[in-house]
Every structure is written in C-alpha cells, then in structure tokens.
Amino acid sequence: MNRQETIRLSDLRIGYRVRNEEHVVAEGLDASISNGELTCLLGRNGAGKSTLLxxxxxxxxPLGGSIRLxxxxxxxxxxxxxSHLLGVVLTDKxxxxxMTVADLVAMGRAPYTGFWGALTASDRKEVDRAVAAVGIESLAERKIRTLSDGERQKAMIAKALAQQTPVILLDEPTAFLDYPSKVEIMQLLHRLTRETGKTIFLSTHDLELALQIADRIWLMKRGEPLITGTPEDLSIDGTLASFFPQKGIAFDPTTGLFRIRNRYRMEVRLTGDGLLRDMADKALRRVGIEPSVSDETAEATVAVASDRFTIQRDGSVVECRSIAELLDALDR
Amino acid sequence: MKRRWLGIMGLLVMAVVLLGVLNLLIGTVEIPFRSVVRILFGEGAEESEIRRNIILKSRLPQALTALVAGAGLSVSGLQMQTVFRNPLAGPSVLGISSGASLGVALVVLVSGIGGHALSRLGYVGNLALTVSAIIGALAVMALIAYISQKVKGNVTLLIIGVMIGYVANAVIGVLKFFSVEEDIRAYVIWGLGSFARVSGNQVTLFVTVMAVLLPLSMLLVKTLNLLLLGDHYARNLGLDIRRARLLTIGSAGVLVAIVTAYCGPVMFLGLAVPHLCRGIFSTSDHRILMPASLLMGSVLALFCNLIARMPGFEGVLPINSVTALIGAPVVMWVLFRKRKNDLNE
Structure with a gap:
C-alpha cells in the first residue's frame, strides 16, 4: 500500500487559553502520521496526551504552530x-x-444523512459493513447499556468506521478493559489500518501492547521534545530504556519490552534447558532469587531435568517435583 | 419505523380523541352526547343557551388548552432533558417558569401598590397577565440563551438557570410583602395553574400559536439525536453545537413561556412525560420520542383536566395538584428503575 503522510504537526504548541492567559501543555511538537499505519501515543498522566488528541x-x-490534515x-x-475526514472515539460518557448498537453505529452516518437523519439503503449497507468489520453482528440489536466495556468500545469503533473518514483518532480506547479485550481492540485497530488503509492514531497507557502492536509510537513527556519512531528503532537506540526510568521496571533490550525488576536477595545457578528451565527462571525471579549461569557467587545449584528439579546446596541434595516444591525447598 | 411503535402511536392518537370527547361530555352539568355533537357542529339552535355556553365557552376551550399545553410542555421537557443530558431537567428548571411568574407578580402586585388592584380589572387584567408572563419568561429565556453561548458546560448553564429562578422568586417574595392581600390572592391563584382560565378569544390565539410552534419544534430531531452522544461526538459528526444548543433552548423556552403565560406554571408534565415515553417506546430516537411526547403530553393533560373537573369536585381542582399526583410517582418510578440499571451495569 502507498504510505502517505496524512497529518503533519509543525512546531505545534498546545494547551489552553483562559482569559488571554496561555497555559501551555506542550510545545515544539514536530511529527507526522501516515495512512495504513497504527500510531500509538504514549506518555504518563499529565504529559498532554489528551490535549494533543x-x-x-x-x-x-492550537496555541501556535500548525496541524495540516x-x-x-x-x-x-x-x-x-x-466530519467527513476525521472520526473519533473518546472517553466521554x-x-x-x-440506544441499540445499530442505532449508535448509524449515528456515524449523520454527516451523510439528510434533514431528518433517515438512513438510505446505502447508509444501512455502510452500517452493516462497519458492524461486521469489528465483529459484533450478533450484538447489533442489543442495547448499549447491556454490553461489556470491550463490546461497547467495539461499537464506538464501528460508529467511527461508519463515518467513513480517512483518519480515526482514539483517546485511550483500551482503558478500563480486561487484558484479552485490550489485545483484541489493539489487534482490531491494527488490522483495520491494513485492510482499509486508514490512518489510526490513539493514545494509551498500555505500554507493552503498544510496543508489540503499533507501527509507530510517539513518546510524550512534559518539558521534553516529542520522540517518534518504530518501537524497534527506539529500543535499539536506547530511547525507550531512558524514557521510563522507574524503580521496579526494567527495559529488556532483547525482547524490546519492559519487565518488572525485583530486588534479588539470593543467587542460584540454574542449569538445564527447555520450557521447564524457562519456567523455573521466571518463578525464581518472581520470588527475588536471581538465576545465573556462573557458580562463583551462587549459593546453590538448581538442575532442571525432564521430570524433576534437583537442588544442590552445601553438599546436600534435594529433589523437587514441582515449582512450588522447588521454591519451598530453596527458602528453607 | 417499527410496527410496534406505529401501533402505540395509533393508540395514543385514539386516547387523545377519546379523552377530548370525554372532556366535552363530563362535568358538573350533564349534557347528553347527541346535544354535544349538535352544539359543536353549529346545529344547536334548539339546544339551550346555557348548554351552548358550557360547551363552547367552557369545556371546548379547556379541552383545547389542555391538549396544546400538555403537548408543548412535554416536547419542551424532552428537549431540555436531551440538551442538558439531565433526566431531571424540565421546563421549570431553567428559571423560565420563574421568569413568567416574576412578570405576572410585577404586574399584579405593583399595580396593587399603585392603587389599581388588577384583580378588579377583569378582561384587561387577564390580558395584562398573559402579556407580562410572556415577557417575563422570554426575558429569562433570552438571558439563558445568551449565557449558553458564553459558557461551555451544560451543568454550569443549568445551575445558572436555577439561580435565576431563585432570584426571581426572591423578588416575588419582596413584592408580596408590600402588596395588598387581594392581589396576593390573585397571584397565588395564577400560580396554581389552570387550563380553565383561558377564555374564548384567547384560546383561538393560544391554539393557533401552538399549532405553529409545535411542528417547528419537531424540526430538531436529528440535532437532538446527535446531542445524545455528547458535545464532542456531536461536533465530530458535523453538528454546530452552539447553534444546536441555542435552537433547542430557544424552542423549549418559547413553548414553556407561552404555555405558562396562558395556564400558569404547570408542574411535572414536562418532566414526567418524556420519561414515560422513553419507558414505553424503549428507544432514544427523537424521531419517535418527539411525536410520542407530544401525544402523551396531550393525553395526560386531558386526563388530568378531566380528573380536576370530575363531578363531585365542585368548582375546579388546581391542575397542579392533579399533575403532581400523577407526575411524582412517574418520576420516582424512573429513579428506581435507573438505580436498578446502574446495578446491572
């Protein structure tokens, strides 16, 4: 697909003007968004994500600079x-x-319907297509208030699709959803960029998901310039690692994802391979034991075999059948 | 439109006709159905003058007044509830009724202070009452419409409306303090609300004005539907929010102003009927809710008027007592139901 720039920000200054007094939230924003791509805006609360959106x-x-659409x-x-170019999904109540799902999605046709808002046959077809695109055909006649949060979000996305705009902006579409729904919504949006060539731009707090699914990410931080790029590029040049410096979270450059960092109280040598070793590794980290490959500083050795974990410590040998037993034995 | 909706709409039309006829038939003086029909069609030469007066100068004007007043208040209530996204918004909330009251109070009570008790002026006095109510209500409405262009939040606007109501009531209180008892009585009676006070000539004017305004208010259905989504979504779908708010508040305000001028502040109908219609039709589409509220408003107003005039209630019960007795349980029912829905969510 032909990637084209749909939105360009030049030296943009955003914020509020209250009685001729400017409250600048962010300034000097330079970036562009392309069609056929999913762009995710990341940043902590107060960084100005919602204001930008x-x-x-x-x-x-805008308080200054320009946005070209x-x-x-x-x-x-x-x-x-x-209303013909830009659809939105917001956090507004x-x-x-x-209202039924079909009613709501039909609202997306409002820019095209006449004085009374009556739907023509082609409007109806467009509504059906939007409902099908997000996979909620079976919910079409349900009342919105009976839907789960994830289903309601899909209905809102279908409304934006029915609006047939080349650009869709979403404000934290994954907030308040359970994890599977978050993944589903993000994948759905990514799929839509590919199938429809639309420009989709969203803000989110779901760092992990954005890094795995977004084509491009924007990093916004109060008082600092806007950083944009693919998740991988930002991972390679160390931007991501330095962007979220926070106790307890460590950026893992091999996976390009963040992981929780524990303070380790003990070090053991872990040998073996396969899934069982990986699981033992994960479990040990969780309880604050650092698995290492060298035995110089290790207090004990854990050997992983196909059906057992063997602990060697101070000349004694303990055999465990499960991770639970292993953790108990190590703590003794 | 779904068939079920058409069916209910048909039932409402039938109810309007039936209640209209009952309003002509039932009263303290018994007049047979055949006589009523003859009088209505102008063939009542052999009917007694008294009967003709009762039908043409009392019952018919009252029925027509109730018909259009109920419709106007309910349509206005629906518009208010949608534009303010507040289920408890109603014609009285924005201070428009209070504006009308203030207008009436000024005329009734100030003329009393000046030494010309209005209550003794008869027809001229009645006309002055109506005009002052319209001026008072429209003045408040213009103020609210002006403010609606200045402030962003709907809640702010709602609170300002309530505050204007308080100020109006305070001024009325001060006026009452300086007035003679006779005038206060005249004002209080106006404040009770009645479909019966509108007399022959005025009914024609009132009904004609409402017959023009009610269809005009129906033109806002698409705007109202979009407003349900909230300002941001509505704007994103191409709606000019300021204009939409101005038109909706203007339409609702004018309807309330005129009805209040002729009938006094009639409570509860405007608040309760939209809820009733949402419950019965189970839709949020204003293409259904607007005509439904119009019909349901007429039905309830005619029904209330009938009860207020039942044989046995010598004279006429204040219409506000009847509408409140019917309206209050409806509002409570809505609140209980809402609570249940919240729990389900």
Missing amino acids: RTLAAFQP LGRALTEYSDRAL CDLTN
Missing part, C-alpha cells in the same frame, strides 16, 4: 467538512440508555 480532533485550537491547515476546515 483534542487539538488534533479540532475540539480546541491531508495537505490543508486543520483550522481551515469547517466542522461539517471535518454518553447518554446511551435506550
């Missing part, structure tokens, strides 16, 4: 024109008490 959606004006300045578009 609202500015991109034209809900609030499909070659024209965002501020030049009327709300009506934008809606009054959807009596």
Whole structure:
C-alpha cells in the first residue's frame, strides 16, 4: 500500500487559553502520521496526551504552530467538512440508555444523512459493513447499556468506521478493559489500518501492547521534545530504556519490552534447558532469587531435568517435583 | 419505523380523541352526547343557551388548552432533558417558569401598590397577565440563551438557570410583602395553574400559536439525536453545537413561556412525560420520542383536566395538584428503575 503522510504537526504548541492567559501543555511538537499505519501515543498522566488528541480532533485550537490534515491547515476546515475526514472515539460518557448498537453505529452516518437523519439503503449497507468489520453482528440489536466495556468500545469503533473518514483518532480506547479485550481492540485497530488503509492514531497507557502492536509510537513527556519512531528503532537506540526510568521496571533490550525488576536477595545457578528451565527462571525471579549461569557467587545449584528439579546446596541434595516444591525447598 | 411503535402511536392518537370527547361530555352539568355533537357542529339552535355556553365557552376551550399545553410542555421537557443530558431537567428548571411568574407578580402586585388592584380589572387584567408572563419568561429565556453561548458546560448553564429562578422568586417574595392581600390572592391563584382560565378569544390565539410552534419544534430531531452522544461526538459528526444548543433552548423556552403565560406554571408534565415515553417506546430516537411526547403530553393533560373537573369536585381542582399526583410517582418510578440499571451495569 502507498504510505502517505496524512497529518503533519509543525512546531505545534498546545494547551489552553483562559482569559488571554496561555497555559501551555506542550510545545515544539514536530511529527507526522501516515495512512495504513497504527500510531500509538504514549506518555504518563499529565504529559498532554489528551490535549494533543483534542487539538488534533479540532475540539480546541492550537496555541501556535500548525496541524495540516491531508495537505490543508486543520483550522481551515469547517466542522461539517471535518466530519467527513476525521472520526473519533473518546472517553466521554454518553447518554446511551435506550440506544441499540445499530442505532449508535448509524449515528456515524449523520454527516451523510439528510434533514431528518433517515438512513438510505446505502447508509444501512455502510452500517452493516462497519458492524461486521469489528465483529459484533450478533450484538447489533442489543442495547448499549447491556454490553461489556470491550463490546461497547467495539461499537464506538464501528460508529467511527461508519463515518467513513480517512483518519480515526482514539483517546485511550483500551482503558478500563480486561487484558484479552485490550489485545483484541489493539489487534482490531491494527488490522483495520491494513485492510482499509486508514490512518489510526490513539493514545494509551498500555505500554507493552503498544510496543508489540503499533507501527509507530510517539513518546510524550512534559518539558521534553516529542520522540517518534518504530518501537524497534527506539529500543535499539536506547530511547525507550531512558524514557521510563522507574524503580521496579526494567527495559529488556532483547525482547524490546519492559519487565518488572525485583530486588534479588539470593543467587542460584540454574542449569538445564527447555520450557521447564524457562519456567523455573521466571518463578525464581518472581520470588527475588536471581538465576545465573556462573557458580562463583551462587549459593546453590538448581538442575532442571525432564521430570524433576534437583537442588544442590552445601553438599546436600534435594529433589523437587514441582515449582512450588522447588521454591519451598530453596527458602528453607 | 417499527410496527410496534406505529401501533402505540395509533393508540395514543385514539386516547387523545377519546379523552377530548370525554372532556366535552363530563362535568358538573350533564349534557347528553347527541346535544354535544349538535352544539359543536353549529346545529344547536334548539339546544339551550346555557348548554351552548358550557360547551363552547367552557369545556371546548379547556379541552383545547389542555391538549396544546400538555403537548408543548412535554416536547419542551424532552428537549431540555436531551440538551442538558439531565433526566431531571424540565421546563421549570431553567428559571423560565420563574421568569413568567416574576412578570405576572410585577404586574399584579405593583399595580396593587399603585392603587389599581388588577384583580378588579377583569378582561384587561387577564390580558395584562398573559402579556407580562410572556415577557417575563422570554426575558429569562433570552438571558439563558445568551449565557449558553458564553459558557461551555451544560451543568454550569443549568445551575445558572436555577439561580435565576431563585432570584426571581426572591423578588416575588419582596413584592408580596408590600402588596395588598387581594392581589396576593390573585397571584397565588395564577400560580396554581389552570387550563380553565383561558377564555374564548384567547384560546383561538393560544391554539393557533401552538399549532405553529409545535411542528417547528419537531424540526430538531436529528440535532437532538446527535446531542445524545455528547458535545464532542456531536461536533465530530458535523453538528454546530452552539447553534444546536441555542435552537433547542430557544424552542423549549418559547413553548414553556407561552404555555405558562396562558395556564400558569404547570408542574411535572414536562418532566414526567418524556420519561414515560422513553419507558414505553424503549428507544432514544427523537424521531419517535418527539411525536410520542407530544401525544402523551396531550393525553395526560386531558386526563388530568378531566380528573380536576370530575363531578363531585365542585368548582375546579388546581391542575397542579392533579399533575403532581400523577407526575411524582412517574418520576420516582424512573429513579428506581435507573438505580436498578446502574446495578446491572
């Protein structure tokens, strides 16, 4: 697919203006977003993710600099024109008490329907297509309030799809979802960029998922310039490792993901291979024992065989049948 | 439109007709059905003058007033609840009814202070009452509409509306303090609300105005549907939020202003009917809810009027007592139901 730049930020300054007084949230933002790609905006609370998203959606004006959407300045578009170019999924609470999924998705057709908002045959087809694209055909006649959070989020995405815009912006679409739903939504959005060539841009706190699924990530931090790139490039040049310096979280450069870092109280030598070794490795780290390959500083040796774990410590040998037994024995 | 909805809509139309006829038939003076029909079609030459007066100058105007007043208040209540995304918003919440009350209070009570008790002026006094109520209500509405363009939050606007109501009531309180008892009585009676006070000539004007305004208010259905999604989503779907808010508040405000001017502040109908319709039709689509609220409002107003005038209640019960007795349980039912839904979620 032909990748093209759909959105460009140049020296953008975002924030609020209260009685002619500017409250700058972020400035000097330079970046671009391309179609057919999933771009994820990461940053801690207060970094300005939501402000940036609202500015991109034209809900609030930029304080300075410019945003160009499909070659024209965002501020030049009327709300009506934008409704054909830009769809949004927000964290706003809606009054959807009596609305069905089909009703909600049909709202996405509002920019195309006439005075009374009645759907034509082609509108209906577009609604059906959007519902099918997110895989909620069986929920179409259900009331929104009876849906799970993940299902509701899919319905909202279907609404944005029915709007048939080249760009979709989502504000924390994975917040408040359980883990499988988070993965599902992210994969769905990634798939949509490939199938439809749409530009999809979202903000999220789900670091792990974004690093695994996003085509490009944007890192936003208060008072620092915006960093953009593929997760892998940012991993290679050390940006990711330095971006989230926090106790208890360590960036693992071999997987390009973050892992929880424990303080180790003991070191043991771990031998063997295969799945059982990996599991033993994981379990030991979890309880604060650092597995190592050298035996110089190790207090004990754990040998992993196909059906048992053998602990050698101070000349004594203990055999364990499960990870639970192994951990108990090591603590004794 | 689903067939079930059409069915209920048909039932509502039938209920309006049936209750309208009952309103003509039932009263303290017994008039047979055939006489009523003859009088209505102008063939009542052989009917007694008294009967013709009762039907044409009392029962028919009352029924028509209840019909359009109920419809207007309910449509306005639905618009308010949607635009403020608040299930308890109603015609009285924005201070518009209070504005009307203030207008009436100013005229009734100040004229009393000036030495011309309005309560003795008869027809001219009645007209002055209506005009002052409209001016008061529209003044508050214009203020609210102006503020709605300035402030962003709906809750802020709602609170400002309530505050305006308090101020109006405070001014009324001060006026009452300086007024003669006779005038206070006239004001209190107006405040009780009634479908019966609108007399012959005024009914024609009232019904004509409402017959123009009610269809106009129906033009906002797509706007209202989009407003359900909240300002951001609605704007993203191409809706001009400021204009939408102005039009909706304007439409709801004018309806309340005019109904209140003619009937006094009628409580509960505007608040309760939209909830009733949402419950019965189980939809949030205003293409259904708007006509449904209009019909249901007429049905309930006619029903309340009938009860207020039942033989046995000599004279006429204040309509507010009847609407509150019916409206309050509906509001409570909605609250209980909402609580259950929250638990389910």
